[in-house]
Amino acid sequence: MPYSPLLVKPMREELTVAGIQELLTAEDVDRWMDESSDGTALLVVNSVCGCAAGMARPGVRAALENGPRPDHVATVFAGQDLEATAAARGKFPDIPPSSPSMAFFKGGELVFFLPRHRIEGRSAEEVASDLTTVFAEHSGVTA
Amino acid sequence: MGTFHHGKHELHGITVVVDTDGPEIWVGRCDDILDDKVILRDADGHRDGDGGHGKQQWVERASKFGVWAKHKRLVVPRARVTSVRRLGEVG
Numbered sequence: 001m002p003y004s005p006l007l008v009k010p011m012r013e014e015l016t017v018a019g020i021q022e023l024l025t026a027e028d029v030d031r032w033m034d035e036s037s038d039g040t041a042l043l044v045v046n047s048v049c050g051c052a053a054g055m056a057r058p059g060v061r062a063a064l065e066n067g068p069r070p071d072h073v074a075t076v077f078a079g080q081d082l083e084a085t086a087a088a089r090g091k092f093p094d095i096p097p098s099s100p101s102m103a104f105f106k107g108g109e110l111v112f113f114l115p116r117h118r119i120e121g122r123s124a125e126e127v128a129s130d131l132t133t134v135f136a137e138h139s140g141v142t143a
Numbered sequence: 144m145g146t147f148h149h150g151k152h153e154l155h156g157i158t159v160v161v162d163t164d165g166p167e168i169w170v171g172r173c174d175d176i177l178d179d180k181v182i183l184r185d186a187d188g189h190r191d192g193d194g195g196h197g198k199q200q201w202v203e204r205a206s207k208f209g210v211w212a213k214h215k216r217l218v219v220p221r222a223r224v225t226s227v228r229r230l231g232e233v234g
Contacts, residue, residue: 051156096209115209117158117230 002080003048012077014057015046018064021074026087032074033091037108039071040138042131043088046077047099052119056100059119059127067132068139070104102131106138152176158209158230159183160202163223166191168198170210170230171217181219181227185212206233 002008016022023029033041044060047053064073076084078099089097091110098116105111112134119127149155154173161169161181171186187210189201196204209230 049156096211098209113208117206117209120157120231121229122231 002082005080008048008077008080011046011048011053011057012075015044015060015075018061019073020044020060020064021072023074023076023084023088024081026083029076029084029087029091032072033105033108036072036074036105039107040135041072041074041105042070042135043091043103043105044073044075045085045088045099045101045103046075047116048079049100049116051121052116053100055122055124055127056102056119058124060102060131062124062128063131063135066128068135070135070139104131104134104138111138154227154229160205160226160228160230160233161219161224162198162226163219164225165223166198168202169217169219170202170205171212171214173227174216176227177221179221181221181224183217183219184215186214186217187211188214188217202230203234206230 012022021032023032044056046057076088078085092103092113095113100119101116102114103110104113114130152173152175155175157173158170159173161183167188167190169183169186169188171183174182174184189196189198191198
């Protein structure tokens with residue numbers, strides 16, 4: 001059962017205030033994937049989970065602030081926006097669902113995935129470092 | 144926003160590898176570790192040698208992307224458990 005919208009509001013805003021587009025429906029996800037197929041794109045699967053999401057969100061923000069930024073960045077909220085999350089996971093069907101997690105696409109192809117267990121127990125700086133490296137690698141910039 | 148541990152084991156909510164003294168090995172989200180059992184959520188397991196893969200090979204594969212949730216809740220008797228470690232620390 002989804003958490004109260006009031007509870008998750010600040011968790012959504014932690015990403016949206018950083019300019020990350022929120023995808024609320026399956027149509028939003030499909031449209032965003034189509035639009036982002038011309039470049040690099042990061043899709044963040046947000047989550048209430050305090051064990052990992054508490055580090056994932058600031059990690060994403062730090063990576064976007066400090067390194068080369070993907071051409072497109074969006075988020076879906078697992079456990080809240082069920083249809084959008086299912087549609088997003090449908091873009092990488094061979095990977096077991098996990099949240100929070102992050103998928104990085106280049107030219108519409110998945111080239112990097114950061115699952116929840118690679119976020120758990122790590123600092124926001126460590127998460128940001130992983131992302132910054134990937135962003136740089138795929139934008140042709142040295143991290 | 145803090146984690147809702149509710150007095151559970153410090154690994155509550157963390158994805159762990161639970162090895163046993165038998166052929167089974169499990170990966171799942173730790174719910175709790177008690178005197179007599181380890182409780183996992185959204186877990187999957189492997190029997191040593193199945194599909195030609197040993198325990199270590201299976202865990203290394205799981206460490207890349209995670210596991211499919213084949214057991215919503217799984218209880219492993221503590222007496223059978225030889226180790227519990229974070230999946231994120233594998234590989």
